[in-house]
Amino acid sequence: MRDLKELRVEIDRIDREVVALFEERMGISKEVAEYKIATGKKILDKERENQKIEAVKALTHNDFNGHGVEELYKQIMGISRKLQYQLMEEKALGRLPFIMVDELEKKNVRVVYQGVEGAYAQQAMFAFFGEDVNHFHVERWRDAMDAIAEGMADYAVLPIENSTAGIVNDSYDLLEEYDNYIVGEQIISVQHALLGMPDAEISDIKTVFSHPQGLMQCAKYLDEHRDWKQISVLNTAVAAKKVADEKDKTQAAIASTLAAKQQGLKVLDQGINRSEHNSTRFVIVTNQPIFRKDAEKVSICFEVTHESGCLYNVLSHFIFNNLNLCRIESRPIPDRNWEYHFFVDFEGNLNDSAVKNALRGIREEALNMKILGNY
Numbered sequence: 001m002r003d004l005k006e007l008r009v010e011i012d013r014i015d016r017e018v019v020a021l022f023e024e025r026m027g028i029s030k031e032v033a034e035y036k037i038a039t040g041k042k043i044l045d046k047e048r049e050n051q052k053i054e055a056v057k058a059l060t061h062n063d064f065n066g067h068g069v070e071e072l073y074k075q076i077m078g079i080s081r082k083l084q085y086q087l088m089e090e091k092a093l094g095r096l097p098f099i100m101v102d103e104l105e106k107k108n109v110r111v112v113y114q115g116v117e118g119a120y121a122q123q124a125m126f127a128f129f130g131e132d133v134n135h136f137h138v139e140r141w142r143d144a145m146d147a148i149a150e151g152m153a154d155y156a157v158l159p160i161e162n163s164t165a166g167i168v169n170d171s172y173d174l175l176e177e178y179d180n181y182i183v184g185e186q187i188i189s190v191q192h193a194l195l196g197m198p199d200a201e202i203s204d205i206k207t208v209f210s211h212p213q214g215l216m217q218c219a220k221y222l223d224e225h226r227d228w229k230q231i232s233v234l235n236t237a238v239a240a241k242k243v244a245d246e247k248d249k250t251q252a253a254i255a256s257t258l259a260a261k262q263q264g265l266k267v268l269d270q271g272i273n274r275s276e277h278n279s280t281r282f283v284i285v286t287n288q289p290i291f292r293k294d295a296e297k298v299s300i301c302f303e304v305t306h307e308s309g310c311l312y313n314v315l316s317h318f319i320f321n322n323l324n325l326c327r328i329e330s331r332p333i334p335d336r337n338w339e340y341h342f343f344v345d346f347e348g349n350l351n352d353s354a355v356k357n358a359l360r361g362i363r364e365e366a367l368n369m370k371i372l373g374n375y
């Protein structure tokens, strides 16, 4: 048996050769990039990469090494492409189709939110734009997206995520569907109350209305009242209005105390959400691709092919460019069972070269990619 020290001396010698060859290969990759930039060719050449993997596998002498070399070459070619994107970024600039602004226009604008007076979205809108903002409300989130797409409003306010109940699925799907862009976000502390008719007591209640998120956020409380029938409605303020309109003292709503005031309802119980830190994050959406020059979070969505390693490959662009991911979500693609849209938020500004570089790589390598906004 040879001595460990002696073996390691040999490994060190081999590694020096590997690194020298790696650097030589990257030098050639750079020249390939110059050729591609000059001729307007794409960086990724999937066919060439597949042939390359087959060819290097064929050089190995057993299955284990065959798999190893495949992994190794996927990495090497990934790094080689990233070098090429970097060069493209330096040489062939190409602007992202987004316009930078110093500040968002918040005065003289019209804002739409979904729900009725007293909705948490209204609170979010007031917090973001100020209480004197010109505004109106619509029945559905889709109507709010249509209102900005058609120029009826300058901005829409949409709930995107709750700290207890998780993401608001519909908002994600609409962001993917519409060519509207996120330009801001607003977090609102959500404290739910149980609201009933002025002459009602908790013991009278048989039915409770709320948005599904409201019901979820108060699931623990509702578990203590299993005889109550739970009914989902469009939002919490709609639930309060329904109770006020129908004047039935067996009916209650889970909504804000502001909604109680606006609808003349009695607060039967307060702080009924599971977590006292219960908060909802709203996004402010507009129909133009603009971003503030000091924006610090980018949201994108993309699809990848249904192949092993594809998501990893897209995410590697964040690692390589040293970008910090804040969240990742997936949503099913309708009519394509078990395929997903991925939504990623990461820190950065569309003007940062690291961001541009990562986006360039993802745009080329994912099936499709959409920048949802920078805010």
Ligand SMILES: C=C(O[C@@H]1C=C(C(=O)O)C=C[C@H]1O)C(=O)O
Pocket (backbone or CB within 6 Å): 029, 032, 043, 044, 045, 046, 048, 049, 052, 076, 077, 078, 080, 081, 084
């Ligand atoms: C170097 C090239 O660019 C990319 C990187 C490859 C590699 O490192 O071998 C192969 C194909 C391309 O995706 C090339 O096109 O040859």
